[in-house]
Amino acid sequence: MEFSNTKPHVALLSSPAHRTPMVELGKRLVTYQNVKVTIFVTSFLGSAATISRMVQSAQCEKLFDVIQLPPADISGLISPGQMGVASLPAVVRVSEPAFRSAISALETPPTAVVVHVYAVDCLAIADDLKIPKFVYMSSHAWYLALFLYVPILDKNAGGEFRDDDQKEPFVLPGCTPVRPEDLPDPMLVQTKNNYLELIRMATVIPKADGILVNTWEELQPTTLAALRDDKLLGSVAKAPIFPVGPVTAEGAVGSKSELSEWLDKQPNESVLYISFGSMGVLSLEQMTELAWGLELSQQRFIWVVRPPTTKTGIGSDPKFGFDVNETSSYLAEGFMSRTHGRGLVVPQWAPQQWIANDRLAAVR
Incomplete structure (x- = not known):
């Protein structure tokens, strides 16, 4: 293939629970590196409708193309009660043939592939295309260091860790x-x-030609130096480390129209914003208590709801791939109808930065 006279074309592959970080990375590559970007989106079977809306919103900016791969049915691989971290690469593995077909069908062949850290199973496609392959860690450098060092910690500890088994901090070189x-x-x-x-x-991560991480040199110089030092973590990371941060969501992903219309009707500084993040989990009992508290307080609110876990505290398990149409089943019966107009329940994800910055007059 000959690409010397063409603009570089980077193909980005998201994991099913980390679409926004890849979209924001795509924006940065287009805006600051002057490259062509195509984003491939994986999804759970139950979240296809939500993903379609996200794809339509992302394409409105006309910065890049977004291709939604067919939703992955992993019901034969992961049981409904175990939709944790293992479900993310499971979706990617099921989506691999569709990704391979879609990337081969591009009018302009890609010159590099970047996959989210939970989508590393598709790195081999770049090898087949004979183009460079990169992994994107959408978290910070210290988490990357810990992630890469897990196999060594496992070897030293002899299995899964329990906070009551280990009293001293684990050392990361x-x-x-x-x-x-x-x-x-x-x-x-x-x-x-x-x-x-x-x-x-x-x-698998060290097999990449490079690792992009959402940080910058001045923020985490010590950790970045350790990841590049063969006497410290460099021997584990192996691949070159490229800080590309800060990459933050600006709220362009996902529909803001309903939120905007609702917030416009609220008095200044009258709305509580409640979100525990993608890895923050509550039990069904805790969600019920929170719902009752919001209802009885008569407080205006926006609540980003994710499915409950089966237990709480250390070792609690965030769930992915739930059907947004089931959201009301996690809440107290009649909660959404009784709080209609005063509260807004948002399934799975909301443009937090946009709410906090652009709509600060209403939110506190």
């Missing part, structure tokens, strides 16, 4: 030590499947 209670959920008391997937992905 050249980085701030990590307390047992601060380990990512899949490393703690979760299903073995989630834990093994974390280890497996950590061993």
Whole structure:
């Protein structure tokens, strides 16, 4: 292939729970690097409608093309009660043939592939196309360091970690030590499947030609230096490290029309914004208590709701791939009708930065 006289074309592949980071990375590449970008979006079977709206919104800016791959049915691979971290690469593996076909059908062949850290199973497609391949860690450099070091910690600890088994912080060469209670959920008391997937992905990441990480040199110089030092974490990372941050969501992804219309009707500084993030989880009992508290307080609110976990505390398991139409089933019966007009329940994700910045007059 000959690309010397053409603009570089980068293909980005999202994981099913991390579409926004890839869209924002795409914006940055187009805006600051003057490259052509095509984003491929994977999704769970139950979230296809939500993803379609996101794709339509992302394409409105006309910065890049967004291709929605067929929703992946992983019901035969992951049980409904185990829709944790292991479900993300499962969706990617099921979507791999569709991604391979779609990328081969592009009018302009890509000159590089960038996959989200939970989509590393598709790195081999870049090898087949004989183009460079990169992994994007949408979190910060310290989390990347921990992620890459998990196989070694596992070897030293002999299996899954429990905060009551380990009292001393775990040492990350050249980085701030990590307390047992601060380990990512899949490393703690979760299903073995989630834990093994974390280890497996950590061993695949170094096979990339480079690792993009959402940070910048001045913010985490010590951690970045450790990741590049062969005597510290460089021997684990192996691939070159490229800080590309800060990459933050500006709220262009997802529909803001309903939120905007609703917020316009609220008095200044009258709305509470409630969100626990994609990895923050509540039990059904906690969600019920929160719902009753909001209802009885008569407080105006926006509540970003994700499905409940089966347990709470360390080792709790965030769930992915739920059907947004089931949101009301997680809440107290009649909650949404009784709080209609005073509160707004948003399934899965909301443009938080846009709400906090552009709509600050209403939100507090």
